[in-house]
Amino acid sequence: KQRASNLEIALEVGQFSTSKEAYYFHPLGLVGWLATKNNYITLEQLNILFPSADINKKQEIVEVYNEYCEMFNMHTPRVIAHFFAQIMEEVGPKISYKNESLNYSSEHLKRTKTIIVGGKKLTKGPFLYFRNNPSEADKYGRNANHHADQRMIANLAYANRNGNGDVDSNDGWNFRGKGFIQLTGRGNYLSAQKEIDKYAGSSGIDIINEPESILTIKGAMLSSMGYWISHGLNTVAEKGCSDTDVNNVTNVINSYTDSKEERRHNFSITKRIWKCEE
Incomplete structure (x- = not known):
């Protein structure tokens, strides 16, 4: 022989x-x-990040990420560390990534508060539409007389935003926040799907025609990776591992979030795991 x-x-x-x-x-x-x-992430590493999550869920994340991360060029230590620091905050220790809840009370829909961003005062509330149309908040929000009409809240709040059509298109409801990064709006779904088609075309994931597919581990992961690439986050993540670098990533995903400190803390964990160097 x-x-x-x-x-x-x-x-x-x-x-x-x-x-x-x-x-x-x-x-x-x-x-x-x-x-x-393709052993870029392991179950042991995810046990540290998501201690309360089901082990089968974590194992599937390991398998999906390792299968596709090279295709998306998301296999470097810096990118992995930044990516999972953000995912940790979005899904929590149990990896909860259900549909965005729109179970708002009438009063909450009308509520506003003033925040300072870049030295400017901004009025913040759940949705501008209901702040400007308080009677609609009373009609569709949860109160003593009826449950919240979550579909109408989504369609009114998200109409003609983020690539959505009008109220009657049902885009607000179909493309409400889902997945590991709470992908929201037809425009963001389309951008993510374009990257999925480009880098993982044989995956079978179609979040445009089947928006609920994001509620699977594979769909949630690939849609998040597609979003990440479509927003240029590999370039942002590769710039470094400082608090400023974490904030720069966070600002792309959600510049108005109150969780920037938590995301920096998450990154202090992930950068040790994946040995992200300054």
């Missing part, structure tokens, strides 16, 4: 087609190959 340099032995097997060859893989060679193939 002639042993090839790559630890394979070619055998002619009579019962198979004569145009085919069967290969024997040396056990040590096979183990070495498996150990180096």
